[in-house]
Amino acid sequence: MSLIGFGRAASLRTIFVAAATLGVAQAASAAPTVSVELNRLEPRDNACRVSMVIKNEAEKALDSLKLDLVFFDKQGVIARRLAVEAGPLRASKTSVKLFEATDLGCDAVGRVLLNDVTACSGEADCLGLIATSSKVKDVEFGK
The missing domain is CATH 1.20.5 (Single alpha-helices involved in coiled-coils or other helix-helix interfaces)
Structure with missing residues (x-):
């Protein structure tokens, strides 16, 4: 050579x-820096209480984390859309957030979609920061 x-x-x-x-x-x-876990669906009068465990693995706090959630029934038909504010989230901290989805029976939910993240303290790709998972039996949670 x-x-x-x-x-x-x-x-x-x-x-x-x-x-x-x-x-x-x-x-x-x-790589995702925020994990959002669908932890529990609990019937409440004419609503379904949604419990989420949210872990901010980043070294900076998020003042806002607005989630656009879509609930599908067991047949895959959209049953409810819900926009929620899951912030503020402290840096390197796990939090539990509760939301009420009115006019939705918990037992009818087959899947929850994280449709979008409309705000997360000015980050460019908010949806890309998030990893999803579900602990609720027979209910998928993804994006």
């Missing part, structure tokens, strides 16, 4: 390593 060929291979290797490092750094920065 000539000296020129060696230099070219080294340059390509350097470019590849730099690109891979940049990709890992971007993936790490896009």
Whole structure:
């Protein structure tokens, strides 16, 4: 191999390593920093009380976290849409938030969709910051 060929291979290797490092750094920065768990659905008169466990894993507080939630019945039909304010969230802290979904029977819920995050203290990609999960039997919670 000539000296020129060696230099070219080294340059390509350097470019590849730099690109891979940049990709890992971007993936790490896009990793969810807030986990939202659907923890419980509890019947209340003419409503369903929604309990969520929200963990802010970031080192900065969120003054606002507005969630656009859509509830589907067991047949997959939209039953209710609910916009809730889950903030403020302190940095590196887990909180429990309760919401009332009126005119919704808890036993009718088959799935909850985090349709959008309309505010989260000025972050560019609010929805990308969130990871979802569900502890409620037979009720999926996703985005």
